Amino acid sequence: MPSFKCKDIGLKCAFEATAKTQDELMKKISTHAASAHNMKTVPPETMTKIKKAIKP
Numbered sequence: 911m912p913s914f915k916c917k918d919i920g921l922k923c924a925f926e927a928t929a930k931t932q933d934e935l936m937k938k939i940s941t942h943a944a945s946a947h948n949m950k951t952v953p954p955e956t957m958t959k960i961k962k963a964i965k966p
């Protein structure tokens with residue numbers, strides 16, 4: 911099950927997410943990024959970091 915932690919991309923944040931698929935996980939991360947990190951759209955650079963930080 912893919913998982914992601916905000917601290918893995920250097921954010922001081924305790925957010926962790928897991929989902930059945932990477933697509934579903936990306937949706938959870940986007941929602942969190944918008945509400946907690948004020949990122950209405952995730953910058954491509956950050957998106958690259960997120961994808962690298964996702965553990966399969």
Ligand SMILES: [Zn+2]
Nearest residue numbers: 916923925946
């Ligand atoms: Zn976060």
